[in-house]
Amino acid sequence: MIAARSAPEVAAVRAADRTPEARGVARDRVRLLASSATGDADRSFADLPELLEPGDLLVVNESATLAASLPAEGPFGRFRLHLSTRYGPDLWLAEPRWSGARPGPLPIPDGLRFRVAGVRATAVARFPGIPRLAFLRFDGDLEAAMARDGAPIRYGYFAEDAPLAAYQTVFATVPGSAEMPSAARPFTPRLVRRLVRRGIRFARVVLHAGVSSLEDGDDVTGAPPILPEPFEVPEATCRAIREVRGSCGRVIAVGTTVVRALESAFHGGEVRPSRGFTRRYVSPAQPVRSVDGLVTGWHAAGTTHLALLRGLAGEGIVRRSYARARELGYLWHEFGDSQLLLPGSGRPARGAGAYFALERPARARSAW
Amino acid sequence: MTGRRRLAVVTGASRGLGAAIARLLARERYDLLLTAREPRALQAIATELRGMGGCVATRSGDVADPRHRRAVAAAVRGRGRLDLLVNNASELGPAPLPPLVDYPLPALEHVLRVNAVAPLALVQELADPLAAGRGLVVNITSDAASGAYPGWGGYGASKAALELLSRTLARELAGRRISVVSVDPGDLRTAMHQAAFPGQDISDRPTPEVTIPFWGWLLHQDRTAISGQRFRAQADRWELPA
Structure with missing residues (x-):
């Protein structure tokens, strides 16, 4: 939206x-x-x-x-990954952000590998017209990662850690x-x-x-x-x-x-x-x-x-x-x-x- | 992830939609066999995609040429199994697009050979490896297949033929677990689209990357469930059959 x-x-x-x-x-x-x-x-x-x-x-x-907000780490440091939509078993559309309150884009070129809550991720492609959103491929159990390390997505105006x-x-x-x-x-x-x-x-x-x-x-x-x-x-x-x-x-x-x-x-x-x-x-x-x-x-x-x-x-x-x-x-x-x-x-x-x-x-x- | 890498054949892969699909497939860790008529442009995309770590082979040639198709089939047979065949290479026909009453018939026969006969011929050549890989055949079509747009009669007739071939193949090959779909990518800012509108500004059309979300979706659907369907990549919904 x-x-x-x-x-x-x-x-x-x-x-x-x-x-x-x-x-x-x-x-x-x-x-x-x-x-x-x-x-x-x-x-x-x-x-x-x-x-x-x-x-x-x-x-x-x-x-x-989903507990769709996950801690992530790339070559440029720690960031937050918001999962958006699951396209396939290992393919998600997601939004890398500096934090819940601070949007991207982050320097994540196609092909970059990084870690999301301990799971290896690879940037597959940008979403057309919206470069802050990327298709990512995961090698590992993302559901377990969400259960372990995920939090609900929360934006800047919401003050409570619910x-x-x-x-x-x-x-x-x-x-x-x-x-x-x-x-x-x-x-x-x-x-x-x-x-x-x-x-x-x-x-x-x-x-x-x-x-x-x-x-x-x-x-x-x-x-x-x-x-x-x-x-x-x-x-x-x-x-x-x-x-x-x-x-x-x-x-x-x-x-x-x-x-x-x-x-x-x-x-x-x-x-x-x-x-x-x-x-x-x-x-x-x-x-x-x-x-x-x-x-x-x-x-x-x-x-x-x-x-x-x-x-x-x-x-x-x-x-x-x-x-x-x-x-x-x-x-x-x-x-x-x-x-x-x-x-x-x-x-x-x-x-x-x-x-x-x-x-x-x-x-x-x-x-x- | 371990296990066998998947193999995809993409025709007309040197530019436009074919190159965009090949790029996504490389990132999705398919090994690729790419074809196009122009060897230099084909090498350029292959070099780019090899940088992503996958195995990328090329065969330059015209899909309407039986020798070229046999060379493609020979390369695939070495792998044994084919997961995906994207029949993307297409011939627009004479430009500017002639009305049917003036359409040069040798040109019409060539359009039909490239757009309808060649995709079927590739399915024939590759049926065994496709069956071994429970493969998906994607035939790129166009709204010209049903639009009856003046000037588009030759190209449209070839795509209408391709769509019927797709639907029939889907039924005939279900027993061999080969799935077949048609995909209309919608208007795109490509060399072919420019050729159809010579001298016109087509910069309002989106680049082929606009179809990436659709391919991401399609490639992860249950293949037997989608077989026989026609999809529009730029539509507001991609629906599975009931």
């Missing part, structure tokens, strides 16, 4: 520099702004069951966060994300039980999020704005989506990773079983067709996340709700507060009765 270019509004937001637990807030008690076409309501994440309707479907990302468990969501079962799929972080077993009792259904996808720390100066012109990331949308999820659509429920993605996975699996008018790598970019120019709503965090200006929100909800709702969240002192970033975006609700029925009022305008707009 592309990071903010120092936009003026970035300074105005409050970043969560610690976990909610360290702030004295339970995971499921972070603030939640419920945003629809008609307005924004300042609620708690624990209110989610009442904000949804029986028959709604929440689609969650099962990707678990354990890997703080970076896992309740749905995390498939290790592979360099950065936490953070939208689902506030879900707790207790909240999931309340949602299920309310008649909310769950379905799963996997999308392993790579590093998001593209910085000023990256040449992204002509390069895709999102790195290729592994994803899988299983048949059971497609079936659940079909059933929910058939009964007028809403499909609500938990996180932008889920939207990108579902959009990547959207063929011929519906979500189909799909797996591979995706760098699908969702924006107003390529709007969302697969979901009706989104549970997400608060994203920095200029990011691809924000473009996705505009592609889902439209410029007006995003602008209005972001202004409201700033006024209310919401906390930004992956350990901050949340938003429930249901752009299609709150609209007046358009002449065809309640049944069709539940059909989203975006579906009517799509090609089929």
Whole structure:
């Protein structure tokens, strides 16, 4: 994901520099702004069951966060290696950094050999357009190295040395994300039980999020704005989506990773079983067709996340709700507060009765 | 890591996409047999890649020439097993690209020979070592194979033929555990692309290195799972069959 270019509004937001637990807030008690076409309501994440309707479907990302930040040593000294995406048994896309707070590029020419947490690594190739990212080949057990010496990736604005468990969501079962799929972080077993009792259904996808720390100066012109990331949308999820659509429920993605996975699996008018790598970019120019709503965090200006929100909800709702969240002192970033975006609700029925009022305008707009 | 080093054959490897693929394969520790028509350019890339520590052999010649193909096959047979064959060498045809109604037929036959017959002939020559290595054949194709773009009819017809050969070979060779895919690399800033647009500025096209992430992905997929597929290296997703 592309990071903010120092936009003026970035300074105005409050970043969560610690976990909610360290702030004295339970995971499921972070603030939640419920945003629809008609307005924004300042609620708690624990209110989610009442904000949804029986028959709604929440689609969650099962990707678990890796201890992807590893100590490394090259001919120029010690540095930090952030693993981003696994391409093969021994091949990773990774970001060598001077430290968590200090990005590269580091002097690592193709072919250079160095050590990462005791494992031998060889630089294979630069990522096109983003020379700070390199494909690396490892000779050794990187999973053992992560278990032994790895730490979750942490950037400069986050002050707490939180354990890997703080970076896992309740749905995390498939290790592979360099950065936490953070939208689902506030879900707790207790909240999931309340949602299920309310008649909310769950379905799963996997999308392993790579590093998001593209910085000023990256040449992204002509390069895709999102790195290729592994994803899988299983048949059971497609079936659940079909059933929910058939009964007028809403499909609500938990996180932008889920939207990108579902959009990547959207063929011929519906979500189909799909797996591979995706760098699908969702924006107003390529709007969302697969979901009706989104549970997400608060994203920095200029990011691809924000473009996705505009592609889902439209410029007006995003602008209005972001202004409201700033006024209310919401906390930004992956350990901050949340938003429930249901752009299609709150609209007046358009002449065809309640049944069709539940059909989203975006579906009517799509090609089929 | 111990064990046998893998062997890859890349045709048209002296420049452009073929050189970019060869570079990645060398870093991925493949031994290489590289071919191209121009011996000097071929030697230059081989010298560069030998600096990476691998074994790099060359055979200069035209893939449309049966003697050249036999020389390639003889070199591979010495190793016994072939892991990867990249049929990258391609012939654009006359430039500027003539409309079909004016297309010189000898030139069309040459385009078909280089782009469709020669890749099949190499698969025929190398089938045994490919089977021994559970090899993957990558045939480089183009969106011209289906685009019906004016001027691209000759080149496009050759690539359409190549894609059907690929899909059929994938089925026919599944029992011998040889996998076959087509890859459309997308528009690239290469000598061939420049020849198709003489006098035009093509600097807005990306260099062949833009396809490196795709090759990194493709080479680590389960080969039997991808066999018969067509991929677009610059697409926003690389999908495995359901």
